[in-house]
Amino acid sequence: MDKKLKIILFNILFIAVCAGIFLFLWNAPPETTRKIPHDEDHLRFVEMKKKAAEKFCGDCHGEKGVYPLPETHPPKYRCLFCHKRK
Ligand code: HEC
Ligand code: HEC
Known part of the structure; x- marks a missing residue:
């Protein structure tokens, strides 16, 4: 494969992985554990x-x-x- 094409493909892959991780964290459920009471x-x-x-x-x-x-x-x-x- 052409060297330049390879680099471009690796960059696209890298960005896709980053986007995947970002979306995964973004969609994490909100914190649900109860806080200690304020009493x-x-x-x-x-x-x-x-x-x-x-x-x-x-x-x-x-x-x-x-x-x-x-x-x-x-x-x-x-x-x-x-x-x-x-
Ligand atoms: C690994 C996380 C974690 C740790 C460490 C932890 N808790 Fe909890 N606790 C929870 C979760 C999850 C629940 C149940 C869901 C909720 O109601 O938040 C809970 C529930 C409770 C409840 C409510 C119980 C009920 O059903 O009425 C009390 C009181 C409590 N924890 C006190 C403590 C105390 C005291 C400690 C330390 C000795 C402690 N917790 C450590 C996660 C934790
Ligand atoms: C003097 C006694 C006392 C001490 C010390 C105490 N608690 Fe509690 N705790 C209570 C009582 C009584 C309740 C239940 C009534 C209420 O919600 O206030 C409670 C409720 C809770 C709950 C449940 C809140 C809910 O929404 O149901 C959590 C979580 C909790 N305590 C965490 C802690 C943690 C963490 C500590 C230590 C830093 C701690 N408590 C120390 C007496 C105590």
Whole structure:
């Protein structure tokens, strides 16, 4: 094949792949995981460092807490990576 044609074809392929990735990310579903409630129980965590705040979640959301997590809850490591605060 002609060298120039090859380069053009590779460029088209590259652009097509980029467009594909872009569309894939563009169509990603919106974030649906619930944020932490903005109530007295949770307000103090908003200003804290994430790691520091997460030490307290278990007090209420642990097995013996007032609001234990359902058994179907996804892996619980680092609560605030999934449950956004704002
Ligand atoms: C003082 C007890 C307490 C602490 C500490 C606490 N929670 Fe909660 N949390 C509750 C209670 C009670 C509810 C249910 C009532 C409500 O929605 O406010 C709840 C509800 C939630 C919900 C569900 C919101 C919804 O829309 O159903 C999430 C998510 C949550 N907490 C995350 C966290 C995270 C993350 C932490 C640690 C940073 C945390 N909580 C610390 C008591 C607490
Ligand atoms: C990997 C992501 C992830 C992590 C980490 C995570 N959660 Fe969740 N959590 C979810 C999803 C998904 C749901 C269910 C869908 C929803 O309602 O947002 C949920 C639901 C909840 C609920 C509501 C339960 C109900 O049905 O009433 C609470 C409370 C909660 N999580 C607290 C926590 C706490 C506390 C931690 C840390 C110990 C934590 N989560 C860590 C993703 C996560």
